[in-house]
Amino acid sequence: MKRSKKEIGKKVGTPPGTLIYTGDKREEFEITAIDYNASGYRKIKVKDIDECASFKDPSTVTWIDVVGLHRVDAVEKIGKIYNLHPLVLEDILNIHQRSKIEYFEDYIFIVLKMLNYDDKSHEIESEQVSMVLGDSFVFTFRERKLDIFDPIRERIENDKGAIRKRGADYLLHALIDIIVDHYYIILEKLGEEIEGLESEVITNPSQDTVQAIHKFKSNLINMRRSAWPLREVLSQLSKGDSHLITEALIYFRDVYDHTIQAIDTVEMFRDMTSSLLDIYLSSISNKTNEIMKVLTIIATIFIPLTLIAGIYGMNFKYMPELEWRYGYPMVLIAMLVIGIGMVVYFKRKKWM
Amino acid sequence: MKRSKKEIGKKVGTPPGTLIYTGDKREEFEITAIDYNASGYRKIKVKDIDECASFKDPSTVTWIDVVGLHRVDAVEKIGKIYNLHPLVLEDILNIHQRSKIEYFEDYIFIVLKMLNYDDKSHEIESEQVSMVLGDSFVFTFRERKLDIFDPIRERIENDKGAIRKRGADYLLHALIDIIVDHYYIILEKLGEEIEGLESEVITNPSQDTVQAIHKFKSNLINMRRSAWPLREVLSQLSKGDSHLITEALIYFRDVYDHTIQAIDTVEMFRDMTSSLLDIYLSSISNKTNEIMKVLTIIATIFIPLTLIAGIYGMNFKYMPELEWRYGYPMVLIAMLVIGIGMVVYFKRKKWM
Amino acid sequence: MKRSKKEIGKKVGTPPGTLIYTGDKREEFEITAIDYNASGYRKIKVKDIDECASFKDPSTVTWIDVVGLHRVDAVEKIGKIYNLHPLVLEDILNIHQRSKIEYFEDYIFIVLKMLNYDDKSHEIESEQVSMVLGDSFVFTFRERKLDIFDPIRERIENDKGAIRKRGADYLLHALIDIIVDHYYIILEKLGEEIEGLESEVITNPSQDTVQAIHKFKSNLINMRRSAWPLREVLSQLSKGDSHLITEALIYFRDVYDHTIQAIDTVEMFRDMTSSLLDIYLSSISNKTNEIMKVLTIIATIFIPLTLIAGIYGMNFKYMPELEWRYGYPMVLIAMLVIGIGMVVYFKRKKWM
């Protein structure tokens, strides 16, 4: 949550194209280039950014993965070498972007949100991943060195799924696909959580449950906020408007289907959540009701008896009953009869 | 419910086109081929999948019904023989798909959700049925050997409704029609349930009612989630964009109408459910109110009388009333008068 | 309501075009043909369905009104004579259709819902009316012999509004117009009801009010469910896409306007209903609050006094006050002062 609120932040009053990194300062900085085609594969840790220029060769597909956006200078240099528009560079560095896609003459620029579920705080964290798809290269820019893209790297190494035989658009698809897959992981967690909430609200509702429901709702809201723009991006990609996306088009449609399904699930969760608070309230009402009943029964049974005791506790001189031999036991019996009569009455009225 | 949550599951990080069956392991495996035209009819239990190639003859309509998706190899082989795209095969095996339709050059691929109402758990179960419509063949792929398609098989055997004189598109229509019919069966069950809930919430509301309403809502949500994509699929089919659907077009429109009507009913149920919980809450409030009244009446009548008894129970030396000959009966009468007066007052205020 | 739930029913597993009447068995069966043109008018009770063929003459407009759909054979025969598609006949007999319009080459097929308000059960009943508009004829098919179309019959007899000078499309318009008019009658009833509910919920709310509101909502839901598809039908008709509708086009636009206005009113009622239950709940809360106040005041005033009485009822040997000459009246006065003081306090706090 905290994150999502900071995300509002934006640099006020600076001219567009001003390169400012809007995230937290971090240590990690690493540029990894993977260069491959059907026949070979090369993985290089880039030290000097000028090396990047050497990957421009269109006969191999190059994937340059930049981790650590606080190094504004590095991003700027890459931008210059590959001729990226200043606004693109600005968007890469401003990690509070909405997912979007932008078509340029020579490349496509994509901003996506990678989601992560923090098991401790039960909050959804999002990290921005920017991608640039060119003729024979894909750039990925991200803040933190997480291992999300490792499966892709392995697939390239082992040429699993014949990835090395295909173009840069297929690589882009594989990267986006893995991001969408992470949405499913979160949906699974949320699904477990909503199941827990459902049983909790019925068996053991407390004020904590209310807070948990509220937190769950906030998570859903965050999720939707990421999922809908993602859907737009993939809808665009699967339309095939760009000359840069050719053979991978059908795969993008596949990912698009996954996104719709994810959104369906989010909306289903939303619908299911909406009645949880009502159930909570109805269960609280029920409890109050139960307690009220007990109180009323106690009062209704004992108050009249107390009155009787009070009456025979009066100090009038002339109270004939007081003199009777069996006055006392008779009163006790009368009390018992009244008490039992009331209990019977309540049982009949189904109050007990 | 449980099912719907697992449905989120998806294979993370595998390349597209990887054939993995995502359902539960099952025993049943059976391929039935029905080959017919106006003049004849043949039904074969396929043992060796290579036999399937022999049905390619375009002069007869062939319906190949594959039960048991855990046999990934079988599905793959069929895919090869009939030249199906790897993504299609992947979708057939991934039983957590959203209903959808995809047009290929030589065939149409359809994923549908078959719904079943479990009378014991009061839950809606869904099973995925994938269909491939070709020039002269229809494939159906499903997990479990249920008897849903038996009526169609009979119609072909007896040539009821002249089904044998028509093409593969008409067969597809018949199969989809029967799936849509099952939606109506469930709607009928839900209709009975909502009627029960309505009378329960009014005559005998309890915390169980709340849970039943919640479960009913979840069922409706599940139902909607299946019905809306179904509608999309049928809308597509009834538009007649494909050369594979010709004479059956008008029949698809008919099924489309049925789907819309089903959705109408689901939405009507949704609207009707929405006020059930409110009625429950208002009825609980009413009960609390009734109990409060009883308590207040009891307290208001007896507490003052108890005070009077208390007063004459005081041990002051000089209390003239205590010496009076008729002090005691007078006090009793006074108590009676006060008590009756209060009852009259409450009756006038319509509290009793 | 009951009706609307049965309406879900649908024949499962039969081939399309199978003629099955889905309504209740009834006795009434009657075919009335009215044949007219500017110069003349003829009304015939059709005994033998083959007579119908004689009305095919395009120089006169023929209106054939079929009452009693349980006579499947009759409907089938008419279908054959006038060359109606089997699916049309099936839809005529299946009285659980959604309102719709279908264009065929030689005729237009329309299904509408005629609404009736049952004054006893306060429920909206719907009856299906199917219509077929041909070049020079209109068919109406309905279950029950109600008198809804009598005004049209009279207009034809008396040539009121010059109906006899106009074509079959104008006749169709007149028939639909009268159906839409009945929606207005129901809206008037509902309008009265909502006014009654509004004053009831404010002046004299009870659990019955809640049920009445719920029933009213269900009626509205039913009404909407009929009105929206009706709107679609009339929108289609007023677009003038068919060569069968010519001079009557402007009149269909008029009816379309009426339908929109009816829907507007239904939606207005919906909006108005939505807050009724809230008002009910707030009024119950208020009542509980009032009762709580009374209880609290009684308890707060009398419990301390009872304590005082209790104290002087103690049997200690050495209690100097008990010996005082004016101890008793002093205690009584003290009690009075405390009681009055509390009343004053509560009045100041605006609790009384």
Added chain:
Amino acid sequence: MKRSKKEIGKKVGTPPGTLIYTGDKREEFEITAIDYNASGYRKIKVKDIDECASFKDPSTVTWIDVVGLHRVDAVEKIGKIYNLHPLVLEDILNIHQRSKIEYFEDYIFIVLKMLNYDDKSHEIESEQVSMVLGDSFVFTFRERKLDIFDPIRERIENDKGAIRKRGADYLLHALIDIIVDHYYIILEKLGEEIEGLESEVITNPSQDTVQAIHKFKSNLINMRRSAWPLREVLSQLSKGDSHLITEALIYFRDVYDHTIQAIDTVEMFRDMTSSLLDIYLSSISNKTNEIMKVLTIIATIFIPLTLIAGIYGMNFKYMPELEWRYGYPMVLIAMLVIGIGMVVYFKRKKWM
């Protein structure tokens, strides 16, 4: 409100084009014709409707204002002279129309709702104004002789804003503009009312507040119901589809903007109202809570003390405390200590 419900009324079963006035019978009847062009201006009280024919001269703009729709004959005569379609005349007389616009070959027919706020009943009244725009004339038909159009009359007299130099379309714009202006007056009243409700619901909520909120909501619903169709009419007018609207087009766009802004405000009010009832309920809950606290505190403090008094009021022979010299004061002190202890406890628990 009452009005809005009667508005449902519609003549059932009459042929279209039957001229029936559906409003209340009134006395006022007046036809005023204003004839002007850049050079001159003429105002005539029309006695004989046939005079109207003389205004047909296209070189001057004529505005004929008909007040009093109960004179069906007059409307019919005008319709004949200016060749208006019977359905138009029917719509003019049926004052329960939805706002709409209809294009005919020679003229445009517009129905609008003029709104008025009744300061006494706090209800919005609507009056129907029908307008016909021809080549060089504008008709206005309305029920009551209100002074809403007086500013326009004055502007024509004084040629303010050069209105006399412009065509009939500009006149139409001026008339509609003044109707839209009245929506703003009502919005201002509603704005004041919602402000009042907001402070009332917080400072002094009562059952009356609930009713006032409900009435306010009904007013908003009525307002919306008039505003949205008005928007449609103006959207149509500002599209410039008709040859009758030329130079005034930009002014219609201006009025269209105003209408959108009015709708924005209505929707804003709707949003703001939605939480008022919730606040009311929460404030009632709070009050109940407060009262409960007082009751509980009183009971909790005094009931134990009463028990102590009761114990020492028992008549056992052997109760040593009763014989003690300082038994009585010790008990009193004990009571005091217990009472104070409880008050302290409650203060700590923040209950007091």
Added chain:
Amino acid sequence: MKRSKKEIGKKVGTPPGTLIYTGDKREEFEITAIDYNASGYRKIKVKDIDECASFKDPSTVTWIDVVGLHRVDAVEKIGKIYNLHPLVLEDILNIHQRSKIEYFEDYIFIVLKMLNYDDKSHEIESEQVSMVLGDSFVFTFRERKLDIFDPIRERIENDKGAIRKRGADYLLHALIDIIVDHYYIILEKLGEEIEGLESEVITNPSQDTVQAIHKFKSNLINMRRSAWPLREVLSQLSKGDSHLITEALIYFRDVYDHTIQAIDTVEMFRDMTSSLLDIYLSSISNKTNEIMKVLTIIATIFIPLTLIAGIYGMNFKYMPELEWRYGYPMVLIAMLVIGIGMVVYFKRKKWM
């Protein structure tokens, strides 16, 4: 809030194009002209409005910033010099406009709402800024001399971001960009507020919280009301329909993205707010419940004991227990046992 209600105000009955300033009278009046191109820069405080004509030179970009709309004469004069339509001038002076864009042949007219968050009253204030974009000039009209445009002025002075090398459309973009930036500042404030409300409603809910939630909601409503039309304006601008916007097009798309993101955030806040009041209510219910429990426990424990004390306080002659030697301690022990028994019972029932 107050502002937003006054905003409804509109001049009733005046002809369009009548120039009336609808805001509050103010003192400030200032016209600043900035004239620049790549090579130079000139800033002039305009005294005589006729000077403005001298800036018409298309070789330099001119930005004329008019503060103080009460000087209707000045606005009118500028309108005449630059040939602006009277309706444009009217809209500039009517500060209660909805954000909009209007295309004219030679210029584009834009109305925007500048938002400000008043930290004291926690209310959002809006100020109208009208802009006119011509071939080589931009006009800005506003009521108050705030410093919002100072960063732009500085950028022009220092040619930061090469603004001086670009055209008037880029200047317009810079001005709008800064207005949109202010929306983000407000979103940040609202974000902080909603976080505060969330923790308040859980830890320390009071009637004040309800009011704060209501105020927050009103602020959101206001915000939405400004943001959506703003989005429309920017959507229009980024479509590039006008010949006046050329090289800045891509920058407008950037601002459009920001606007969508802002709206996303507003909608997210709306979703989050919706459950706050529910949580409040549930927390109040919980408290009432707690108090009820205490009351019931006290009453249930002490009332029976009081009855016992009352019984042995009765004055019957023959009550054997009273004579017993250990009658008194036995009763006390009995009371203790009953009391402890009840406490144990309640503990088992989890009431304590």
